[in-house]
Amino acid sequence: MTHDNKRYVERDRNWHPPAYAPGYKTSVARSPQQALVSMQMPTASELTGPDFTHLRMGLHDNDLLLNFTHGEGLPQGERIMLFGRVMDQFGKPVPHTLVEMWQANAGGRYRHKNDKYLAPLDPHFGGVGRCLTDDQGFYRFRTIKPGPYPWPNDMNSWRPAHIHVSVTGPSISTRLITQMYFEGDPLIPLCPIVHTLKDPLAVETMMGRLDMAHSRPMDCLAYRFDVVVRGELQTFFENQ
Amino acid sequence: MNQPNSQPASELMLRETASQTAGPYAHIGLALAAAGIPTRDEEIWNEMAKPDAQGEHIDVVGTVIDGNGDLVRDAFVEAWQADANGDYQPDYDLSKPFNNFGRTVTTFDHGSEWSLKTVKPGGVAHPGGKMMAPHINLSVFARGINIHLQTRLYFEDETEANRECPVLSRIESDNRRQTLIAKREESEGIVRYRFDIRLQGQGETVFFDF
Numbered sequence: 001m002t003h004d005n006k007r008y009v010e011r012d013r014n015w016h017p018p019a020y021a022p023g024y025k026t027s028v029a030r031s032p033q034q035a036l037v038s039m040q041m042p043t044a045s046e047l048t049g050p051d052f053t054h055l056r057m058g059l060h061d062n063d064l065l066l067n068f069t070h071g072e073g074l075p076q077g078e079r080i081m082l083f084g085r086v087m088d089q090f091g092k093p094v095p096h097t098l099v100e101m102w103q104a105n106a107g108g109r110y111r112h113k114n115d116k117y118l119a120p121l122d123p124h125f126g127g128v129g130r131c132l133t134d135d136q137g138f139y140r141f142r143t144i145k146p147g148p149y150p151w152p153n154d155m156n157s158w159r160p161a162h163i164h165v166s167v168t169g170p171s172i173s174t175r176l177i178t179q180m181y182f183e184g185d186p187l188i189p190l191c192p193i194v195h196t197l198k199d200p201l202a203v204e205t206m207m208g209r210l211d212m213a214h215s216r217p218m219d220c221l222a223y224r225f226d227v228v229v230r231g232e233l234q235t236f237f238e239n240q
Numbered sequence: 241m242n243q244p245n246s247q248p249a250s251e252l253m254l255r256e257t258a259s260q261t262a263g264p265y266a267h268i269g270l271a272l273a274a275a276g277i278p279t280r281d282e283e284i285w286n287e288m289a290k291p292d293a294q295g296e297h298i299d300v301v302g303t304v305i306d307g308n309g310d311l312v313r314d315a316f317v318e319a320w321q322a323d324a325n326g327d328y329q330p331d332y333d334l335s336k337p338f339n340n341f342g343r344t345v346t347t348f349d350h351g352s353e354w355s356l357k358t359v360k361p362g363g364v365a366h367p368g369g370k371m372m373a374p375h376i377n378l379s380v381f382a383r384g385i386n387i388h389l390q391t392r393l394y395f396e397d398e399t400e401a402n403r404e405c406p407v408l409s410r411i412e413s414d415n416r417r418q419t420l421i422a423k424r425e426e427s428e429g430i431v432r433y434r435f436d437i438r439l440q441g442q443g444e445t446v447f448f449d450f
Contacts, residue, residue, distance in 0.1 A: 009253065011449065016259045017386035024261075026384030029307035030439050036449040037411055041367050044328055045377050045392075046450040049320060050341035051330040056282045089253040102269025112265045113276040114314075126277060128269050164262065164269055172320050173450060177381055177388065179260040193261060196386050202258040228254045 006047050008173045009089050009231040017196035024192045025153050042173065049171040052098040052132060061130050064103075064143035068126030075125035077106025077144035079220035082180070082208065085137045086167055089231030093137025094174075099227075100130040100166040101141060108149030108159075117149055142220065145182070153192050160187035160194070163208075169229040180208045180225045259387035266316045266381060271345045282334055286344040288319065288358040293338035295324025295359030299432040300393065300422065303353055304346055304380060307440030311352040314383050317344050317437075319356055321376040326362030360395065366406045373401035373408065375420075380437060389447045393435045396421045411446055419445045 019031035039046065060067035065074060082101070086094040104110045104127060107119035111127050122144075129141045148158050162179045169175060181188050188194055188203070197203050205228065214222035267275035272283060289297060300319075304312040319342040322328055332339050344354040356376075363371040376393040394402055402408055402421065411417045422433035437445050 009256075011256065013387075013449070015255060019386060019389075021386060024384070024386070027261075027386060028384075029310075030312065030382065030384035031307075031386075032389065032444055032447055033307075033440055034416070034444050034446070036447050039407065039410070039448055039450040042450045043366050043372060043407070044364050045320070045322070045372070045375070048328040048330055050332045050339075052284075052332050054331060054333040055284065056334075058280050061280060087254070089256060091254060100269055102265065110265045110268060111275075111277055112268045115265060126268075128272065128277070164260075164266070166262075166270060167257075172318075172377060172379065172390075175318070175379060175388070176257060176259060177262045177266075178257050179263075196260075197258055201255065205255060205257045206260065228257045230256055231253055 005235045007042065007233040007235060008047075008171065009233060011230065015199060015202050021196040023195050027196070046173050047171055049168065049173070049175065051096070052168065053096050055098070057130065057132070062139075062141045064125065064127065064129050064141065066142075067129070069124045073124050075105065075122050075144050077122075077125075077147075079142070080145050081140060081142050081214065081216070081220055081222040082163065082225060083138065083140035083214065083222065084225040084227060086133050086139060086169070086227045086229065087137055088174075088229050092232070093133075094169055094229060095133055095135050095137050097133050097170065098130065098168040099133060099139040101163050102129070103127045103143065103146040103163045104149055106144050106147050108147035119147070119149070148187055157192060158187055158190070160185045160191050165225070165227065167227050167229060170232065174229040176227070176229060178206055178227070181206055182223065183207045183209050261383060261386050262316055262381040264314050264383040267314070267345055267347070270316055271343060274345045274347050284332070284341070284343050286342050286356045288321075288339050288342040288356060290337045293359050295338075296431070297357075298360050299355060299357055299430055300376065300435060301353050301355040301432060302422075302435040302437060303351075304382070304437045305439065309441075311346070312382055312439070313346055313348050313352045315346040315354065316381045317346075317354050318342070318379045318381075319344070319358070319376050321358065322361040322364050322374075324359050324362050326364050328364075363401060368406055370404065370406045371401070373398050373405035375407075378437070385439075389439070390450065391437065391445055391447050392420055393422050393433070394420050395424065395433060397424050416446050419443060
């Protein structure tokens with residue numbers, strides 16, 4: 001299998017957050033000080049990646065309203081659908097790719113042994129989902145809108161409501177973990193993690209947008225979040 | 241010369257969705273057992289090679305260390321490697337003896353080490369024509385890491401191949417090259433390679449852009 005005529009559009013590392021972003025205090029001791037070593041000639045190791053078409057999913061893996069109920073009841077909070085399309089920078093849909101997500105409950109509490117926030121756990125909510133995109137690159141989840149929560153950064157830092165979204169894409173070069181925020185949340189412009197991005201347009205790429213057309217009357221609202229992964233290029237000429 | 245209505249080619253492309261840190265609770269989404277929550281029937285985890293996988297069976301272990309020399313106990317690491325023959329088979333299927341992809345984490349348990357059960361990868365050809373030394377691609381995500389860090393693990397007993405590897409050769413500093421070489425240990429018949437990832441400062445691991 002040769003990958004020699006395939007490339008991905010270079011990552012714009014001024015668009016992405018820098019490693020060192022002192023307003024986000026944990027990054028200070030976890031950011032490399034040396035320059036990244038650029039691979040001008042990516043190899044099969046970088047141009048390939050896992051395909052999860054044969055990972056067996058459970059019936060409710062993408063339905064957070066039902067995947068932690070133990071058959072006893074529904075979680076508390078705003079019922080929402082979260083859906084969108086994964087595509088590359090040329091607008092090409094990315095079908096059958098793994099999308100994973102995790103989040104806090106309606107009160108901003110994570111079901112993780114290290115989260116000691118005083119807001120209670122919801123006995124019917126786990127906060128984990130996964131699915132594959134369909135033939136057109138669409139993914140969908142049903143969940144509860146997460147609550148904001150405090151964290152020890154500045155004297156009084158609060159994360160905006162957010163859902164962590166992880167996308168594989170066709171190669172380890174396209175691999176991306178991001179966070180989706182809810183448009184209009186006044187905590188967004190105050191957040192040191194959002195502030196790691198220099199360009200306000202880059203922040204816009206992380207907004208989930210209210211989508212009334214796809215909301216279900218008397219049932220749940222919908223938020224749309226499209227994810228763009230690096231564009232795949234074919235090189236026009238071989239070497240020599 | 242810009243014509244009226246002309247756009248630079250870069251503006252005809254969509255912008256990549258911006259990266260954000262995986263945060264302190266990535267394990268609940270990507271490593272459920274480590275977060276102490278119930279697992280699903282099939283999880284993507286760290287047993288890349290089952291006992292019947294072809295090749296030399298090895299454990300790969302390590303820590304992640306921050307700029308203060310302290311252990312990072314909430315890292316999430318992904319591995320991508322060729323099989324024993326140097327091939328990449330993308331299809332992830334837990335019924336196969338070997339998968340090229342794996343995931344592992346550091347927590348407060350197990351000495352805050354991550355670990356992978358795998359086989360030693362074969363060499364992979366570089367597009368320039370030479371062979372690359374056997375290596376495992378690793379991506380590191382964690383709280384405080386705004387965009388994941390990409391590195392490669394090489395094996396200390398592949399001296400000759402490492403010397404010839406066109407990717408390792410791209411690293412000018414010999415001291416920095418050494419940060420990518422995993423150390424071989426053997427105990428009770430198990431071959432183990434140790435690879436500590438230093439995020440910052442003294443002995444900082446080489447991270448790649450590709």
